[in-house]
Amino acid sequence: MKxxxxxxxAAAILGLLSLSAQDPRVLSEQNRRLENELSLAxxxxxxxxxxxxxxTVTLRSRGMILKTWGVHRFKTWGKPIPDQTVKLVKKTALSxxxxxxxxxxxxxxxxxxxxxxxxxxxxxxxxxxxxVHYNLLFEGNVRISVRPRTxxxxxxxxxxxxxxxxxxxxxxxxxxxxxxxxxxxxxxLVIRSEKDxxxxxxxxxxxxxxxxxx
Amino acid sequence: MxxxxxxxxxxxxxSAVLSLFVTGHGIEILFWSKKGGERVESINGVKQLSAxxxxxxxxxxxxxxxxxxxxxDTAENRLFVMNDQKIVKEVIVSCGSGDILEEPxxxxxxxxxxxxxxxxxxxxxxxxxxxxxxxxxxxxxxKPPAEYNDRIDNDSLGxxxxxxxxxxxxxxxxxxxxxxxxxxxxxxxxxxRDLRDVxxxxxxGARIYxx
Numbered sequence: 001m002k003x004x005x006x007x008x009x010a011a012a013i014l015g016l017l018s019l020s021a022q023d024p025r026v027l028s029e030q031n032r033r034l035e036n037e038l039s040l041a042x043x044x045x046x047x048x049x050x051x052x053x054x055x056t057v058t059l060r061s062r063g064m065i066l067k068t069w070g071v072h073r074f075k076t077w078g079k080p081i082p083d084q085t086v087k088l089v090k091k092t093a094l095s096x097x098x099x100x101x102x103x104x105x106x107x108x109x110x111x112x113x114x115x116x117x118x119x120x121x122x123x124x125x126x127x128x129x130x131x132v133h134y135n136l137l138f139e140g141n142v143r144i145s146v147r148p149r150t151x152x153x154x155x156x157x158x159x160x161x162x163x164x165x166x167x168x169x170x171x172x173x174x175x176x177x178x179x180x181x182x183x184x185x186x187x188x189l190v191i192r193s194e195k196d197x198x199x200x201x202x203x204x205x206x207x208x209x210x211x212x213x214x
Numbered sequence: 215m216x217x218x219x220x221x222x223x224x225x226x227x228x229s230a231v232l233s234l235f236v237t238g239h240g241i242e243i244l245f246w247s248k249k250g251g252e253r254v255e256s257i258n259g260v261k262q263l264s265a266x267x268x269x270x271x272x273x274x275x276x277x278x279x280x281x282x283x284x285x286x287d288t289a290e291n292r293l294f295v296m297n298d299q300k301i302v303k304e305v306i307v308s309c310g311s312g313d314i315l316e317e318p319x320x321x322x323x324x325x326x327x328x329x330x331x332x333x334x335x336x337x338x339x340x341x342x343x344x345x346x347x348x349x350x351x352x353x354x355x356x357k358p359p360a361e362y363n364d365r366i367d368n369d370s371l372g373x374x375x376x377x378x379x380x381x382x383x384x385x386x387x388x389x390x391x392x393x394x395x396x397x398x399x400x401x402x403x404x405x406x407r408d409l410r411d412v413x414x415x416x417x418x419g420a421r422i423y424x425x
Contacts, residue, residue: 022260024259028263031270034267035270037274038270038273041277042277044332045332046330046332046423046425059425061332061423061425062278062279062332064278064279064423066285066423077242080246099313099325100311100312100313100314101315101316104315104318104352104353104354105355122396124312124396124397125311126395126396127290170238170242171236171238171239171242174237174239174241174246175241183246198289202288202289203425
C-alpha cells in the first residue's frame with residue numbers, strides 16, 4: 001500500500017514537472033501546426049510540409065509521410081512566414097520542362113526502335129528533365145527560391161548569382177514593395193542534391209496546400 | 215569641369231543605390247521580420263492545451279492508412295505495397311509519359327500523365343481485356359472504329375489488372391525493358407511476376423496513393 005502511494009506521488013511530481021517544463025508558446029505553436037495539418041490531412045489530396053527547423057521538405061497524405069527531401073541550408077527575408085496553409089500558385093524556372101507532342105502514326109515505330117537500343121532517350125517527361133533552380137510562388141506573396149548544393153560548374157555559377165541577388169535585388173524589392181504598401185516573404189532553400197531539387201519540383205503541383213514551419 | 219561633373223554624378227548615383235540597399239535592409243530588419251501576434255496561453259491553460267494537442271495528434275494518427283495499400287512514386291517509377299507503415303514489396307514500374315496527343319483536324323487533346331492523389335482499387339481482373347479508347351487509334355494514325363469489337367485487345371494488359379477509376383489500371387506490359395521509365399499513357403505498368411504478387415496481396419477497395 002505504502003509503495004503504491006509513493007509510486008503515485010512520484011508520478012504526480014513527474015507530471016507536474018513535465019507540465020511546468022512545457023512552454024505555453026511551444027504548446028500553442030504545436031496546437032496551430034496540428035490543427036493546420038489535420039485540416040489538410042482530412043482531404044484526399046497530398047500536401048507539403050517545409051520544416052526549416054528540421055531542414056526537411058516532406059510530401060504527406062492523410063498524415064503519412066510519402067517522401068522526404070533534405071535541405072542543406074536556408075535563408076529567410078521579409079515578413080514572418082505565414083501561420084496558415086499557403087497554396088502554391090505556380091512554379092517558375094529559367095527553362096521550364098516541356099511536354100513532347102506525339103505525332104500520330106510514328107509513336108509505336110519509335111518505341112519499338114528504342115527498345116532495341118542499349119541506351120535511349122524517350123523524349124518523355126522524366127525526373128531528370130526537371131529543373132534544379134526554380135521558384136515556388138505561393139499565395140500571400142510568399143516566394144521560395146530553390147537551388148541545389150552542387151559542385152558542377154554552371155549550377156554553381158548560378159548559385160553565386162543567386163547569392164548576389166539576395167544581397168542586392170531583395171533590398172531594392174523591399175523598398176519598392178514598401179512604397180506600394182505591400183510586403184513579401186522570401187525563403188531560399190539549398191537542397192542537398194540536384195536530384196532532390198528535381199524531386200521537389202516534380203512533386204509540387206499547382207494548388208498544393210503547403211505548411212511552412214520555422 | 216566635365217570630368218568633375220561626371221564624377222559627381224557617379225558618386226550621387228552610387229550613394230542613391232547604396233541608400234536604397236540600406237533602406238531595404240532597414241525595413242526588413244526593423245519592421246518586416248518582427249514576428250508578432252503569437253498566441254501565448256496562460257499557465258492555467260497549459261494543461262488544457264496539452265490535452266488538446268494530444269487529442270489532435272491522435273486524430274491525425276487515426277487518418278494514417280492501415281492494412282494493405284499501394285503507394286506509387288511516379289518520379290522514380292516505383293510501386294510499394296504497404297502493410298500499415300511497412301513496405302511489403304517494392305516494384306519497378308512505368309508511369310505516365312507526360313506526352314501530349316492532339317487529334318489531327320479535331321479539338322480533342324490528351325495529356326498522358328498518371329493521375330496523382332488518393333484512389334482505391336475499384337476492380338481486380340484476371341486476363342483483362344483492354345477496350346481501346348479513341349486516343350489509342352489516333353496515336354497510331356488510325357481512325358477510331360465505330361464497331362465495339364474492333365476495340366478489343368486481349369494482349370496488352372498482361373495477366374492481371376487492378377483498376378483505380380477513370381479507365382486507369384495497374385497492369386502488365388509487353389515492354390519490360392521500359393520498366394523504370396516514364397512511358398505510359400497514364401496507367402501503371404508492372405512486370406509479370408511482380409504484377410502477380412501485387413494482385414494477390416492487395417485486396418479490393420485498398421487505397422492507392424500516387425505522387
